Amino acid sequence: MMTELPLEQVRTLLAVVDEGTFDAAAAALHLTPSAVSQRIKALEQRTGRVLLQRTKPVRPTESGAVLVRFARQLARLERDARGELGLSGAGEPTRVSVAVNADSLATWFLGALTGVPGLCFELHREDEDHTAALLREGLVMAAVTSSPDPVPGCSVSPLGRMRYLPVAAPEFAARHLTGPLRDTLPDAPVVVFDTKDDFQDGFVRRSGGTGAGSLRHHVPTSEGFVGAVAAGLGWGMVPETQAEPLLRDGRLVLLTSVDPLAPVEWMEVALYWQQWKLDSPALAAVAEAVTATAAEALRG
Template identity: 45%
Template structure:
């Protein structure tokens, strides 16, 4: 059975996190030559190339496997150090992947009290919910809020509920494109606002409603606050989570374009199959807050 040097594993993690040998060297207060030697030693030991020397450096498939081990070792070491009253390292480092809407509306309520109570260092990676599981697969995070019900190798998966979305628009957009028209005719041609190239909410809603593709202009605003501001400003229609959509409609700031129809996006919490005090507490907190906030899983 191969045994891996702790410092070499930490160096691999630093190279991937920082994106270069030089930045990893600065983070670890060693020379770039020492970083290179440690990575080469791991590669000799595994007989595999672990890091692609690109800009930024990225792990190979073999590197991802070892990176997951490096992160697990770091979590365990952090917990042991904390149990002995040693907080010099700043607490257990917990990289987590989450989609923007979950982060904005409920996820922080789960992890902030946990970080304060357990002395964790949160490292939140924000991506579309259909792609967060890939960060788990890469070994970049310990857990992810995702739409994937299929567990990543070495991970457990738990249904936590669904985010409900409703279509909204500013009054001028409603008057120009939707007033007096069949929604099935208006939605495909009206200008819409997408969060980014991975955002399929608007197009999926339209296809389910009309069985037609969206042909109207699509604007991209890849920031949670900016997205909501763009819809409120009249750039196009968009999908808001249920509570903000209803609140804005009740206050007259936006028009709810279809009061009967919505889009529910099932979410899952995937996490390492590694039982530690901090990771178990993280999973419990995510499940508890999600149960209070999301539509119950079907």
């Protein structure tokens, strides 16, 4: 029966995942590759599970991700303890890794980080439907996500709702959207973030159509997405805070102004903050700042 997890083996697993190969992990740990391999095999035998996919770079299995997350949490607690004790190395900046969706990053999220000085932030940009996976894999300590279901070992709290408006350039609307949206949108060019983005399809389906058109422009940055829509490449769902100044300037029009009978005027995404259940002052400070900023920037 397994009674404990040898910390040197757990830390070695983390090094292999972070470095990508056994050889690179050996160099980082000042060990031989054979010693690294033996530690991983011993940990796998102890847990009775395969922990790594031997690919290039190596990737943790589902069981391995649990131990990687544990190793990162352990490292976080150790750094916090060293800081409280004033031990050597405690003066190094505290690093906090967070997964955040592109639209939050482009609109309100960075303002929250300015309220927590003295920290180093490592931001991972990912779709809000997929940020929780980075938490599950132990790659980040916290995430802005659309999932209200907590990742194992994490707490979750609501942030608010981000509203998206269906918009297009006036010239584009006059050329492509001259009838009911349920009829015109399935044939009109559309801007999407990437292959994971089905937000525009969801709007068309809720408007009575079968999905957005097949002529799709992939623009994988929030600012570039808005620029592509304003330039007339296609229509798209744009965050309210980004759309409003362009609507006022006449560079964009609401699709509901083209079809006042459209059943859907906007779409909203509920956002949540998930983080490790750790008594970490740095993580607590970030959570407080993010929650406060979201309360002002998002809809309740």
